[in-house]
Amino acid sequence: MLKIFKMAVRNTHRYARRSLLIVSLIAVGVIFVQVYMAATNSYKTLIISQITDSMLGHLQMHKKGYLVSVENVPLNMNLTTEQTARAEAILKANPMVESYSTRIKLGGMISNFAETTNIRLAAIDPKKEFKTAPLLPSRVLEGNNNLKADEVLVPELLAKGMKLKTGDTVVLVATNKDGSVNGKQFTVGGIIETAPGPGGRDGYILLADAMELLRMDPPEISEIAVHLKDFGKLDTAFNALAKAFMQEKTKDGKPVFEIHTWEKLSPFASIAKMIDMMTLLVKIMLVAIVLIGIMNVMIMSVYERTREIGTIAAIGTQPNTILAMFMAEGLCLGLAGVIAGNIISVVVIYGVRLLHITFSFGMREGFILTPSVNPLDFSIISAIVLAVAVFGSLQPAWKASRLEPVKALKSI
Amino acid sequence: MSIISGKDLKKYYLAGETKVEALKGLNFTLDPGDFAAFVGPSGSGKTTLLSLIGCLDKPTGGVLEVCGTDVGKLDRKAGARFRGEHIGFVFQDFNLIPVLTVYENIEYPLMIVNPLPENERRKRIMALLEEVGMTDQQHKYPDQLSGGQKQRVAVARALVTRPKLVLADEPTANLDHKTAYMILELMKKMRAETGTTFIFSTHDQKIIGEAERIFTLEDGELTGTSRTGDNNNA
Incomplete structure (x- = not known):
């Protein structure tokens, strides 16, 4: 086998210019795909972590049916104390869960005594919330992120519109699930940066304040956000938790809870899917480049070396060995392209990192593109190229192995 | 017992719609x-x-029986195996593999076709290189050799598997007369040393006399x- 590869390498040198061209073509394709994947992965990872770590969490669970009415922040779809306790027990029992945060989501009005406008609020336990959405404290632009009783973190745009500053007094008014309107005076504890996606324009108050505002007795919970230890195990964790939550049934046998990954909750998931589709298209283009390039070179090679094929067949070389010889040649071209492409890709990726290219997402600017070399992506792309190179040389190699020696020897 | 026997x-061939009768019922034994030499003008059916x-x-x-086998019944794989085991080829255009050195060209059948351990392979190749006078040229590639040298290498390659039969199609056609005689002398010498049957085709009247049997x-x-020495034609 080694001898076959040795011959294959020498045969690729024999048509040096042609081999160099196809190797360059494959290398350029590999570089394009690797750099594209590294850049888009960096972009996706950054944005997803912004969305999940700033507000959403990796997973969220609600009372069954809550999500379809999420825009109305329905208070009649809250989890009871008992249901919350059952949900917390399930989350605590799962080793993949790092932390969780119970929230009450509510809509209301905010007034600075001069003007009044709508506000959406998330009532939280800061200790749990900051563990579950670890980037949330960094979104507090003014004031203290250590939310205290009777304090509200006001969304940036709303604060600008109402000219609110830290320390100002405001009144929050909300309607509870019985329909009665209640109000409570708060101090602006801080201004919170607007973030793209659901919940990105919410203000924050303490759970206890929300319960008082809504005159909620006994306490209820709208949603539980979950932060996993390893985001890469999202699907596994989701499946395990979904299975556990599905076992919780009402008296009429219907599920009590519903659980969703961040993808179901954020419109960015569609953008991420589109990026994945684009990546797939780029991969298909690479496959086409390699396939057509290798096939072209190998067809030419078989055509030009017909007599030589006749000679080795006459000497007694088995058809399968001839097949292997030409496939090894295709593999060598693919391998050279992959090695060159991967080396240059690493250089380009680190070059891009050094350039500190920035981009914005929603209202936020200054995200730095930090593409990184992902060994798994590199291995997958390399394996695809090598497989396609072998596949591309299969037809010419097959043709070579099927040549009649007597006819091949007569070829000029 | 004959090594080759042809009966009727x-x-x-079909050349377009025309049926070409290349061989019309030959009977012979070797x-x-x-x-031996098969002689005749171009198109007579030698090749x-x-x-x-x-x-x-x-x-x-x-x-057609070759080495006791009805070769007409061999399929593609069996045919290749049979050639590798029993037959060596010397071609008019030498047909050396251009990407392999002299040594590697001779080694090829022992590597790919009839594999032998490296020690034994090396011994056999070095002995043949010595016999054909190409020891000094063993690291050269075919394009660095003269026609005569290439044909010497081709003879060595044909003999390296110790075949029972070596077939040479117009082995001297691309060589000058002096070199052609040298190649035939080399083939005769190898025949004497190994007992291998040599069959060549030629239309060159000057070298026909080198054959011991002429068809x-x-x-x-x-x-x-x-x-040789007969004046009888059958």
Whole structure:
């Protein structure tokens, strides 16, 4: 086998210019795909972590049916104390869960005594919330992120519109699930940066304040956000938790809870899917480049070396060995392209990192593109190229192995 | 017992819609250790006959036995195995593999076709290189050799598997007379040392006399056979 590869390498040198061209073509394709994947992965990872770590969490669970009415922040779809306790027990029992945060989501009005406008609020336990959405404290632009009783973190745009500053007094008014309107005076504890996606324009108050505002007795919970230890195990964790939550049934046998990954909750998931589709298209283009390039070179090679094929067949070389010889040649071209492409890709990726290219997402600017070399992506792309190179040389190699020696020897 | 036996051996081709009778029922035998030539003008069927003997092609009719095997019944794989085990080839255009050195060209059949351990391989190749006088050139590539040198290498490659039979199709056609005689002398010498049967085709009258058995072909028919010193035509 080694001898076959040795011959294959020498045969690729024999048509040096042609081999160099196809190797360059494959290398350029590999570089394009690797750099594209590294850049888009960096972009996706950054944005997803912004969305999940700033507000959403990796997973969220609600009372069954809550999500379809999420825009109305329905208070009649809250989890009871008992249901919350059952949900917390399930989350605590799962080793993949790092932390969780119970929230009450509510809509209301905010007034600075001069003007009044709508506000959406998330009532939280800061200790749990900051563990579950670890980037949330960094979104507090003014004031203290250590939310205290009777304090509200006001969304940036709303604060600008109402000219609110830290320390100002405001009144929050909300309607509870019985329909009665209640109000409570708060101090602006801080201004919170607007973030793209659901919940990105919410203000924050303490759970206890929300319960008082809504005159909620006994306490209820709208949603539980979950932060996993390893985001890469999202699907596994989701499946395990979904299975556990599905076992919780009402008296009429219907599920009590519903659980969703961040993808179901954020419109960015569609953008991420589109990026994945684009990546797939780029991969298909690479496959086409390699396939057509290798096939072209190998067809030419078989055509030009017909007599030589006749000679080795006459000497007694088995058809399968001839097949292997030409496939090894295709593999060598693919391998050279992959090695060159991967080396240059690493250089380009680190070059891009050094350039500190920035981009914005929603209202936020200054995200730095930090593409990184992902060994798994590199291995997958390399394996695809090598497989396609072998596949591309299969037809010419097959043709070579099927040549009649007597006819091949007569070829000029 | 004969090494080759042809009985009513026929080969037809279709050239477009025209049926070409390349061999028209040949009957002949060759004995082990023969140094024989098939002679005749271009188109007489020499190369076709060598192709059939070498299992490169199949007869249309009749029976051809080579080394006791009816070669007309061998499939592609069995044919390749048979060639590798029993037959060596020397071609008019030398047909050395351009990407392999002299040493590697001779080594090729022992690496790819009939694998041998490296020590034994090396011994056999070095002995043959010595025999054909190419030891000094063993690291050169075919394009660095003269025609005569290439044909010496081709002879060594044909003999390296110790075949029972070596077929040489116009082995001297691309060589000057001096070199052609040298190649034939080399083949005779190798025959004497190994006992291998050598069969070559030629239309060159000057080298026909080097053969010990001569089969004359004309228009696909065997028109005469003779041994060195005979004046009889059959």
